[in-house]
Amino acid sequence: MVRWEPGATDRLRVAALELYVQQGYEQTTVGEIAKSVGLTERTFFRHFADKREVLFDGEDLLQHAFVAAVAAAPPGSAPLEVVAAALASTAQHLEERRPWSRKRNQVIAANQPLKERELLKLASLTAAIAEAFRQRGVPDPAAALAAETCVTVFAVAFGQWIADGETRSLATVERDILAEFKQLMTALETAEP
Amino acid sequence: MVRWEPGATDRLRVAALELYVQQGYEQTTVGEIAKSVGLTERTFFRHFADKREVLFDGEDLLQHAFVAAVAAAPPGSAPLEVVAAALASTAQHLEERRPWSRKRNQVIAANQPLKERELLKLASLTAAIAEAFRQRGVPDPAAALAAETCVTVFAVAFGQWIADGETRSLATVERDILAEFKQLMTALETAEP
Numbered sequence: 001m002v003r004w005e006p007g008a009t010d011r012l013r014v015a016a017l018e019l020y021v022q023q024g025y026e027q028t029t030v031g032e033i034a035k036s037v038g039l040t041e042r043t044f045f046r047h048f049a050d051k052r053e054v055l056f057d058g059e060d061l062l063q064h065a066f067v068a069a070v071a072a073a074p075p076g077s078a079p080l081e082v083v084a085a086a087l088a089s090t091a092q093h094l095e096e097r098r099p100w101s102r103k104r105n106q107v108i109a110a111n112q113p114l115k116e117r118e119l120l121k122l123a124s125l126t127a128a129i130a131e132a133f134r135q136r137g138v139p140d141p142a143a144a145l146a147a148e149t150c151v152t153v154f155a156v157a158f159g160q161w162i163a164d165g166e167t168r169s170l171a172t173v174e175r176d177i178l179a180e181f182k183q184l185m186t187a188l189e190t191a192e193p
Numbered sequence: 194m195v196r197w198e199p200g201a202t203d204r205l206r207v208a209a210l211e212l213y214v215q216q217g218y219e220q221t222t223v224g225e226i227a228k229s230v231g232l233t234e235r236t237f238f239r240h241f242a243d244k245r246e247v248l249f250d251g252e253d254l255l256q257h258a259f260v261a262a263v264a265a266a267p268p269g270s271a272p273l274e275v276v277a278a279a280l281a282s283t284a285q286h287l288e289e290r291r292p293w294s295r296k297r298n299q300v301i302a303a304n305q306p307l308k309e310r311e312l313l314k315l316a317s318l319t320a321a322i323a324e325a326f327r328q329r330g331v332p333d334p335a336a337a338l339a340a341e342t343c344v345t346v347f348a349v350a351f352g353q354w355i356a357d358g359e360t361r362s363l364a365t366v367e368r369d370i371l372a373e374f375k376q377l378m379t380a381l382e383t384a385e386p
Contacts, residue, residue: 078380079380080377080380120312123312141353141373142377144345145345145349145370145373146377148341148345149377149378152341156334156337156338177334177338180335181378185375185378186375187271187273
């Protein structure tokens with residue numbers, strides 16, 4: 001008989017991240033994570049495939065959210081309007097997770113295989129969004145370029161959003177970065193000191 | 194005594210790619226590659242760290258070429274002008290390698306670890322170009338956005354350039370993609386069917 005642990009996923013997630021920050025990702029075992037919240041290793045594996053997945057399962061949800069938002073934009077929207085709408089919609093889901101995201105980033109930045117995993121997840125996100133644009137009838141290369149724009153703005157804004165002392169919402173930072181991107185793509189005058 | 198083999202690097206590179214295409218990357222050994230051009234395994238390892246490096250050593254040269262081109266653009270150029278100049282300059286180096294690049298892409302597309310290696314190389318290229326923009330005095334996020342634009346246009350154009358039947362030069366495809374990217378970033382009217 002498997003007993004269901006209410007809230008166990010979240011408890012395991014929080015406990016794992018704390019241990020990764022305190023003693024290092026490499027040094028932390030699944031047994032320690034489970035024990036720290038009074039659960040067994042077996043229970044851990046009912047919630048996560050491995051200790052790395054604790055850091056990355058949210059990215060699958062994020063990918064679904066982006067793809068759904070691109071699909072849900074009003075028919076006839078210009079690709080850049082769809083990008084802006086998808087960014088605004090997904091930012092809402094993430095907004096409350098800033099403290100978690102800061103710690104998660106600290107763990108990933110300290111570990112090369114995790115950094116590579118993060119980059120590959122972003123590439124997978126880009127591919128999924130490009131496909132969502134094609135499903136809307138946007139042809140290539142516009143579909144690929146719109147997806148790259150979306151993920152570039154997301155990634156650059158996300159990095160700023162979790163920076164020390166940053167208090168603007170993710171949606172606001174994304175709007176500012178998208179505006180700067182548009183300016184960069186149209187500016188012909190000098191933009192250097 | 195180590196005897197220097199003139200042209201051995203190129204002979205090994207060509208032979209390796211032929212074997213990867215014919216019998217698969219996984220199935221090919223360093224010994225087979227060396228033997229097919231009358232060289233020893235030991236000689237192979239004087240030229241390449243391993244069989245994967247045959248496919249990726251050109252990417253380091255490409256990164257140096259992009260960084261040098263960004264640094265060499267006239268002072269006061271707008272970031273997008275620097276991007277256009279860097280794309281045009283590096284396209285020249287690659288133009289004669291289309292047949293090689295087509296076969297290389299075929300090998301990489303068939304192998305997940307190689308695909309991941311390629312994505313990580315592109316991420317590393319983006320980081321190096323962003324740093325080159327910072328060295329010019331371009332602040333973030335413009336430096337990061339300019340680098341992402343450069344690598345996005347390069348990657349999308351490269352994919353088109355090696356597509357079956359494509360005859361335009363890489364420089365021309367890049368110019369067309371960059372123009373489409375600018376249009377995407379400024380279009381407000383509908384762009385969907």
